[in-house]
Amino acid sequence: MAHQPRGLCVSTAAEHLAFASAARQAALIREKRISPVELVTIYLDRIGRLDGHLRAFITVCSESALAEAERAQAEAARGAWRGPLHGVPFAVKDQLDTAGILTTSGSALLKLNVPTEDSTVVAKLKAAGGILLGKLNLTEFALGGTLRFPYGQPRNPWNPEHDPGGSSSGSGIAAAAALCSLTLGEDTGGSVRSPASYCGAVGLRPTWGRVSRHGCFPAACSMDQVGPLTRTVEDCALVLTLIAGYDAKDPTSSRRAVPDYRATLGAGVKGTRIGVITELVDGAETQAEVRGAVREAARGLAALGAMVEDVSLPLIPHAGGVFMALCDSEAAGRHKPWLSARADEYDAGTRRRLVAAGLIPAVPLHRAARARALIREQLLEALGKFDLLLAPTSPHPAPAISFHTAPVTSKEEAARRFFGRRSYTTPASLAGVPAISVPCGFTAAGLPIALQLMGRPFAESTIFAAAGAWENAAGLVDRHPPIAAA
Amino acid sequence: MADLGPDDVRRLAASLSLPLNGEDATEIAHRLNAFLDALAALDTLPLEAAEPWPTSPEGYV
Numbered sequence: 001m002a003h004q005p006r007g008l009c010v011s012t013a014a015e016h017l018a019f020a021s022a023a024r025q026a027a028l029i030r031e032k033r034i035s036p037v038e039l040v041t042i043y044l045d046r047i048g049r050l051d052g053h054l055r056a057f058i059t060v061c062s063e064s065a066l067a068e069a070e071r072a073q074a075e076a077a078r079g080a081w082r083g084p085l086h087g088v089p090f091a092v093k094d095q096l097d098t099a100g101i102l103t104t105s106g107s108a109l110l111k112l113n114v115p116t117e118d119s120t121v122v123a124k125l126k127a128a129g130g131i132l133l134g135k136l137n138l139t140e141f142a143l144g145g146t147l148r149f150p151y152g153q154p155r156n157p158w159n160p161e162h163d164p165g166g167s168s169s170g171s172g173i174a175a176a177a178a179l180c181s182l183t184l185g186e187d188t189g190g191s192v193r194s195p196a197s198y199c200g201a202v203g204l205r206p207t208w209g210r211v212s213r214h215g216c217f218p219a220a221c222s223m224d225q226v227g228p229l230t231r232t233v234e235d236c237a238l239v240l241t242l243i244a245g246y247d248a249k250d251p252t253s254s255r256r257a258v259p260d261y262r263a264t265l266g267a268g269v270k271g272t273r274i275g276v277i278t279e280l281v282d283g284a285e286t287q288a289e290v291r292g293a294v295r296e297a298a299r300g301l302a303a304l305g306a307m308v309e310d311v312s313l314p315l316i317p318h319a320g321g322v323f324m325a326l327c328d329s330e331a332a333g334r335h336k337p338w339l340s341a342r343a344d345e346y347d348a349g350t351r352r353r354l355v356a357a358g359l360i361p362a363v364p365l366h367r368a369a370r371a372r373a374l375i376r377e378q379l380l381e382a383l384g385k386f387d388l389l390l391a392p393t394s395p396h397p398a399p400a401i402s403f404h405t406a407p408v409t410s411k412e413e414a415a416r417r418f419f420g421r422r423s424y425t426t427p428a429s430l431a432g433v434p435a436i437s438v439p440c441g442f443t444a445a446g447l448p449i450a451l452q453l454m455g456r457p458f459a460e461s462t463i464f465a466a467a468g469a470w471e472n473a474a475g476l477v478d479r480h481p482p483i484a485a486a
Numbered sequence: 487m488a489d490l491g492p493d494d495v496r497r498l499a500a501s502l503s504l505p506l507n508g509e510d511a512t513e514i515a516h517r518l519n520a521f522l523d524a525l526a527a528l529d530t531l532p533l534e535a536a537e538p539w540p541t542s543p544e545g546y547v
Contacts, residue, residue: 208541222540315531321524340503352510356517359498364525369538371528377536411489411519418517419524432541 014042018178019480021232022088022239023262025181029076029087036069036076036087036131039181043089043133047179050483053160055152056173058094059102059135065089068131084238086129092184093168094135094151095142096226097215098122105217106138106167108150109338109345119215120250121184121226121243128242133180136170140350142186142219143167143331145418147349147405155401156198157481158447162398165195167219171229172199177481182239183229188219189323190393190425192227193437193452198398200439200448200481202467203229204236207457208432209254211240212247218334220327223429232477233438233468237261240460256458267465270305274298274453274466275386279316285395285420293441293449294392297470301390304469311382311389315375316427320419322375323426325368328357349404353418376431379454383433387462389454393437395421397447428454438467439476446482489519 017025017034028034044062051057072087092098095105097115104110118126126132137154139146144166154169156162157177164173168185172195175183185192187205196203204227211226218224228239244258276298281291302308332339332354339358343351382389408414428435435454442448451470455463471477490498492511495518499506506514 318524318528318531321521322528325521325525336502336504340505343505348510352513352517355499355504355506355510356514356521358502358504359495359514359518360521360525364522364528366538367525367528367533369540370533370536371531373536373539374531374533376541408513408516411516411523414513414516414520415524418520430541 018042018046019231022085022181022230022235026085026088030081032076036072037066039087040065040069040089040131040133043180050177051179053155054157054173054177054483055137055149055154056170056177056179057091057134058104058137058151058170061101061132061134065131065133072129072131082127082129084128084242085125088130088181089133090125090130090182090184091132091134091136091174091180092122093138093171093186095138095186095217096122096184098132098135101135103135104151105142106140106146106149106151107346109342111150115215117215120212120247122215124243136168136174136183138169139166140347141217141331142188142191143350143353144191145349145353145404146347148347150347153401156398157483158200158398160483161400162447163198163401163404165198165398167191168195168229172196172201172203175199175201175229175231177483178231182235184226185229186216186219186224186226187429188223189327189422189429192229193393193425193435196229196437197393197450198448201229201231202233202236202436202438203227204240204436204460205428205434206240206244206460207434209252210244210434210458210460212250212253214247214249220330222330223327233464233471234262234265236436237265237464259461261461261464264461265464265468268304269301269466269469272306272388272462272466273386274301274306274308274388274390275311275382276308277316277389277391278310278312279314280391280424283317283395286392287396289443290392290395290397290449294390294451297440297451298390300473301466301470304473306466311386313378313382315378317423318371319375319426319430320422321415322368322371323422323430324419325357325360325365326372328353329360329365332358372430375427379427379431379433383456387455388466391452392424393450393452394424397443397449425452433457434460434463436463436467438471440470440474490515
């Protein structure tokens with residue numbers, strides 16, 4: 001082992017390495033300046049110290065990860081490189097199947113579920129040399145609104161009394177608090193982008209069909225999409241390059257060629273046309289600190305050469321309600337046998353959400369299906385004029401955990417809690433277009449704020465170029481959650 | 487349309503073989519009424535002009 005940064009500040013060096021990007025770590029392994037065993041050991045130590053409180057992980061694969069790291073180390077010593085992630089530890093949302101490893105989808109109903117096959121995305125990361133470090137916590141069945149997490153309450157690393165976002169809660173925490181090198185989540189209506197926003201990480205929802213869903217427990221099949229949650233835009237691009245592509249096991253996956261998304265990261269935003277969605281930036285629900293940070297980011301992108309102007313998309317405020325009706329009715333249909341036979345094993349929040357959607361009559365539901373087409377048409381029309389659309393990822397920073405556990409006392413409150421904020425992330429889901437969440441500032445209380453960039457179908461490269469340019473200009477990558485440094 | 491109450495929800499759920507306890511029925515009524523309001527508001531949109539295709543990015547370009 002030839003790890004160089006030694007000396008008295010061992011813990012500082014380990015901390016520094018833990019927060020380094022996966023791309024940087026992979027390069028250090030190639031240069032034999034660090035070893036896979038050292039990297040895995042650093043993360044296992046951090047998980048041991050921090051995750052008892054943060055609860056990012058449901059399962060930590062300590063023994064198998066160390067064994068894989070030793071194998072990767074031996075291969076590296078003889079120059080046998082598996083791929084771009086050789087020796088790099090990753091963790092995935094527990095919605096993704098892993099051969100021989102417990103896969104719960106965050107539910108007590110699946111507390112004994114051990115798949116026999118890896119999901120396609122996990123198999124691809126392993127084939128690229130990645131080492132599976134563990135399975136990450138999530139809201140039950142990736143639906144959001146869990147009241148009691150069966151595998152522990154996940155907490156925001158910037159303030160543990162606050163929500164880390166969901167449904168890919170553990171993925172957001174693990175990326176932001178440097179509990180592994182990179183993570184995967186799954187985004188149906190914002191489940192990658194929301195935890196990225198609340199935790200100060202980078203999260204991408206790829207174009208629907210860009211990434212195989214084989215081995216991913218469905219939330220709503222017509223909108224589910226697996227995506228990376230990482231500390232940097234470059235890592236996001238690296239992971240998408242590795243997991244994207246056609247899969248015969250998923251008939252909805254696209255046969256389009258997969259570009260090297262990292263290759264165009266440096267393209268910048270000069271001449272890129274960006275529309276700022278006024279209904280989301282200036283909407284009544286958008287808190288002033290969020291509005292200010294996102295407007296400032298838009299000015300920053302303009303200063304980098306983008307052509308930025310406001311655009312109105314009046315159907316956007318309907319997106320949250322339309323999405324919830326379509327997503328939850330799909331989920332209610334899938335869960336019906338278990339709801340009838342094992343209702344008490346569900347978390348109460350999940351059960352109420354599924355049953356409510358199961359009772360929506362057909363005619364209003366058909367209205368939602370037609371409205372999805374209208375919203376998609378409006379978004380795509382705007383993306384004909386603009387290369388990218390910009391909005392806050394969330395109208396507010398991470399709320400207190402207690403906000404989610406308070407009883408729902410009226411239909412107005414139900415609409416506000418369950419539809420309102422979802423109108424920010426669900427337009428991309430309804431339209432099937434790619435969208436990224438990137439940090440763009442902090443509130444006075446020290447909670448992260450994020451902007452969202454949506455692009456044309458299969459135009460992830462344009463998104464990465466703009467997000468990367470913004471990330472470089474903003475200089476927020478080196479700001480780490482205080483709890484992670486404790 | 488008048489809001490549905492917990493008893494309505496219990497009857498509807500029973501017709502689908504979905505067992506409900508008291509606490510669930512009250513919250514589900516609020517959630518279902520919120521859905522019905524949000525979806526009723528869509529009637530002001532030109533829905534007849536839109537075919538209800540699901541997501542299909544390959545068909546866009």
